[in-house]
Amino acid sequence: MAIDIKDKVIVVTGAGQGIGRDLCERLDALGATVYAISRSVEPLAELKKSHPRIITVPIDLSNWSTSRAEIVEHFKNVKIDGLVNNAGVAICKPLAEHTERDFDDTMNINVKAIFNVTQALLPNLNDGSSIVNLSSLASLRALPNHSIYSASKAAVDAFTRGFALELAPRNIRVNSVNPTVILTKMSIPNWSEPTKAEKMKSKIPLHRFGELNEVSDPIIFLLSDKSSFINGHSLPIEGGACAC
Numbered sequence: 001m002a003i004d005i006k007d008k009v010i011v012v013t014g015a016g017q018g019i020g021r022d023l024c025e026r027l028d029a030l031g032a033t034v035y036a037i038s039r040s041v042e043p044l045a046e047l048k049k050s051h052p053r054i055i056t057v058p059i060d061l062s063n064w065s066t067s068r069a070e071i072v073e074h075f076k077n078v079k080i081d082g083l084v085n086n087a088g089v090a091i092c093k094p095l096a097e098h099t100e101r102d103f104d105d106t107m108n109i110n111v112k113a114i115f116n117v118t119q120a121l122l123p124n125l126n127d128g129s130s131i132v133n134l135s136s137l138a139s140l141r142a143l144p145n146h147s148i149y150s151a152s153k154a155a156v157d158a159f160t161r162g163f164a165l166e167l168a169p170r171n172i173r174v175n176s177v178n179p180t181v182i183l184t185k186m187s188i189p190n191w192s193e194p195t196k197a198e199k200m201k202s203k204i205p206l207h208r209f210g211e212l213n214e215v216s217d218p219i220i221f222l223l224s225d226k227s228s229f230i231n232g233h234s235l236p237i238e239g240g241a242c243a244c
Contacts, residue, residue, distance in 0.1 A: 001226060003030075003220060003221060003224045003226055004224065004225075005027065005030050005031070005032045005081075005082075005220065005223060005224050006030060006031030006032065007031060007032070007033065008032045008033070008081040008082060008223070009032070009033045009035070009078065009079060009080050009081050009082070010027050010032045010033070010034050010035070010080075010081060010082040010083070010084065010223060011034075011035045011037065011075075011080055011082070011083045011084065011121065012024050012027070012034060012035070012036055012037065012084045012086055013037045013038070013061060013084065013085055013086050013087040013113070013117060014037070014038060014086040014087030014088060014134075015036030015037055015038045015044070015047065015056075015086070016036075016038035016039075016040035016043030016044055016047070017040070017043055017184065017185050018182075018184030018185055018187075018212070019086055019134065019179075019182060019184060019212060019215050019216065020036070020038070020084075020086040020087070021036075021043070021047060022212040022213065022215075022216050023084060023086065023215075023216045023219055023220075024036045024047060024051070024054055025047075025050075025051060026213075026216050026220060027220065027223075028051045028053055028054050030220070032082075033053070033055070034051075034053070034054045034055065035054075035055045035057055035075075035078070036054050036055065036056050036057065037057045037058075037059050037061070037087070037117075038056075038057075038058065038059075038087075039058065039059065039060035039061065039062070040058075041058050044056040044057075044058055057074055059071065059074075061087050061109060061113035061116070061117065062105070062108045062109055062113070064108075064112060064116050067113070067116065067117075068116055068120050071116075071117060071120045071121065072120055075120075075121060075124050078124055079124060079125075079126050080121060080124045080125050080126065080129060081126055081129045081130070081223075082129055082130050082131070082132070082223040083117070083118065083121060083125065083129070083130075083131045083132070084131075084132045084133075084134070084219060084223070085113075085114040085117060085118065085131070085132070085133045085134060085156075086134045087109055087113055087114075088109055088110050088134060089105060089106055089109045089110060090149050090187065090190060091105065091106055091148065091149065092145045092146055092149060092190050093145055094144075094145050095145075095147050098147070098148055102148060103148055106148045106149060106152050107148075107152055107155075110149070110152035110153065110155070110156065111152050111155045111156065111159075114133055114156060114159055115159065118131065118159075118163065125170075125172055127170045127171050127172065128170075128171045128172070129172050129173075130172070130173045130174075130175075130222060130223045130224075130227070131163065131167075131172065131173070131174040131175075132174075132175055132176065132177060132219050132222045132223060133156050133159065133160050133174070133175070133176040133177075134156070134176070134177060134179075135153045135156040135157050135160070135176040135177065135178045135234055136149070136150075136153040136156075136178055136179060136180075137178050137179060137180040137236060137237075137238045137241060137242075138150040138153050139153035139154040139156065139157050139178060139234070140157075140178060140234070140236060140242060141241065141242070143200075153178075156176055157176055157178070157234045160174050160175060160176040160232065160233075160234060161232050164231045164232030165232065168231065173222075173227070173228070173230065173231040173232075174231065174232065175222050175227075175230060175231065175232065175233050175234070175235065176233070176234045176235065177215060177218055177219055177222070177234075177235045177237055178234050178235060178236045178237060178238070179210055179214075179215050179237040179238065180200075180204060180209065180210060180236075180237065180238035180239065180241055181197075181200060181209040181210065182209065182210040182211070182212060182214070182215055183209050183210075183211075184212065191209070197209075203241055203244060204238065204239040204240060204241045205239060205240035205241070205243065205244065206239035206240055207239075208239065210237060210238075210239065214237060215237055218235060218237060222235075
């Protein structure tokens with residue numbers, strides 16, 4: 001099955017590293033016009049150097065009003081075929097150790113930023129476009145030390161269903177992907193301890209963590225016309241963990 005997204009205009013947040021960066025590189029290779037948003041200027045410069053066609057957009061999404069103004073200004077003349085809300089943080093601690101700052105930082109990026117970016121870009125989205133939100137297996141399964149993170153990703157799934165319902169009259173589809181551990185720069189500190197990693201792998205029938213392309217491929221499928229009747233779903237990418 002050939003997936004054609006050549007000449008589609010795709011916006012990706014959290015594009016500086018990990019899944020976001022891999023996705024931008026893959027989309028660029030497939031001929032899409034990619035707008036890569038990140039608050040990390042240096043990784044964006046590296047991405048631009050290796051992929052000159054990618055349009056880098058340095059915006060800090062943690063501040064609602066400032067980022068809203070920057071998004072509206074930057075994209076005022078841009079029509080968009082796809083939006084990937086990938087920006088996120090993972091602050092994983094025991095319940096008793098979490099602080100108010102941990103709660104606010106998690107919710108500002110993982111929840112508020114998705115709503116803010118999507119709402120700000122609604123006028124730019126072409127009818128028939130696709131939105132993909134990055135959620136997590138942690139929204140579907142309880143994990144130790146993930147209480148705030150899990151709550152934030154459950155909100156992402158709820159947004160996904162709500163957005164899908166409201167935007168369906170414009171034929172705009174909205175789905176989320178829910179990976180288990182994908183070994184990126186953000187996740188490695190949480191899963192580098194062998195005993196902890198092995199305990200998590202024991203709950204995954206394929207007995208391994210995921211690779212970047214195993215998340216990017218489903219996202220690209222959901223951005224494409226090949227998924228034209230898939231709407232409002234949260235897709236677990238977890239090696240069978242939900243079957244246990």
